[in-house]
Amino acid sequence: MEKARFKWVLRERNRKIAAKTEAFTEQQARRVRSFHSSFKEYSPTPLIELTSLAQHLGIKNLFVKDESYRFGLNAFKVLGGSFAIGSYIANELGEDIDDLPYMRLVSDEVRSLLGSKTFITTTDGNHGRGVAWTANRLKQQAIVYMPQGSAAERLANIRAEGAQAEITDMNYDDTVRYTSELAQKNGWIIVQDTAWDGYTRIPLWIMQGYMTMALEAYEQLPVKPTHIFLQAGVGSLAGSVQGFFADIYGSSCPLTFIVEPKGADCLYQTAAANDG
The missing domain is CATH 3.40.50.1100 (Rossmann fold)
Structure with missing residues (x-):
């Protein structure tokens, strides 16, 4: 069986150019969560620490936001x-x-x-x-x-x-x-x-709307993250969460990695086509 291979395109962040995050501020995130929390089905989803996997990988902490509990629908969407x-x-x-x-x-x-x-x-x-x-x-x-x-x-x-x-x-x-x-x-x-x-x-x-999840994670994290991994899809979640953390942390924003499967790698193909 062929081993799975990872491919990536690296985009260096230009810290001299301020990110446009006015739509994804902490204040806006709190307004969004206030709306969601008015539904009786709302409760924050857990941020789970994967201690054993972190030790296996040789890193200090690894956390996963578990959206299987979201409104009883098993998805953040x-x-x-x-x-x-x-x-x-x-x-x-x-x-x-x-x-x-x-x-x-x-x-x-x-x-x-x-x-x-x-x-x-x-x-x-x-x-x-x-x-x-x-x-x-x-x-x-x-x-x-x-x-x-x-x-x-x-x-x-x-x-x-x-x-x-x-x-x-x-x-x-x-x-x-x-x-x-x-x-x-x-x-x-x-x-x-x-x-x-x-x-x-x-x-x-x-x-x-996705910022409710980002705000919850921000409040649940016991330490400032150094890296954030986000799924791609059509890019809405990735843009939202990255915008939120860019607004929160500014020039010290964690490194963000956008991940997608080989069979649906539209963002990767776009980035690779424009690389260099």
């Missing part, structure tokens, strides 16, 4: 979808999300002002389930499309949250385009964790 939907509703009502905790969002007052909304998204699983969960909790509607090859189990999990959901015969990008067209045609709200020209506000809200 619900943080982004829920905050984006909450922020959208606040914007529609002309209010600050600080004044719209869960109990007010589901109140007769807000429902009479807002009416019934349909939120639509493309997903390969966890993001769509988070959107469906949030819409269900807020007594709104959700429609979820999944690309060809998506797991039937994930489809069932999304439907269990009350969403209309199906697997298409298209790849992910084409399914996103299809979802966007349906949203424009029917006046639905697309809640997508990828951005494109003219569609950036909701993806930013999704990224900000």
Whole structure:
């Protein structure tokens, strides 16, 4: 059996250029967590110290943020979808999300002002389930499309949250385009964790939603980290968490490593193509 090999592209940080972190400040993170904590299902997920593995690797400490407990959905993605939907509703009502905790969002007052909304998204699983969960909790509607090859189990999990959901015969990008067209045609709200020209506000809200996890980790860490490892995906989580810690630590920010599997190494391929 061929041994697994790691490939990397190194980007040296230019400490003379200040990172643009105004959307990912500690103050904003606390606002986001305040919103999430208004849901009765909220509780901080554990930061687990892997002492034996750290000793094996010859390092002092190793910590892992265990998101399998998040809102009972076994994934962090619900943080982004829920905050984006909450922020959208606040914007529609002309209010600050600080004044719209869960109990007010589901109140007769807000429902009479807002009416019934349909939120639509493309997903390969966890993001769509988070959107469906949030819409269900807020007594709104959700429609979820999944690309060809998506797991039937994930489809069932999304439907269990009350969403209309199906697997298409298209790849992910084409399914996103299809979802966007349906949203424009029917006046639905697309809640997508990828951005494109003219569609950036909701993806930013999704990224900000992930800061609840980053803030929890920051408060749980007994020491300042020297290295942070983040999964890539479409880049929303990586950008959010890196932005938060860059704002917290400034020029002394820990080294960040973005990790992705060989079969979905879009960020690596992009970095490698522009290396040098």
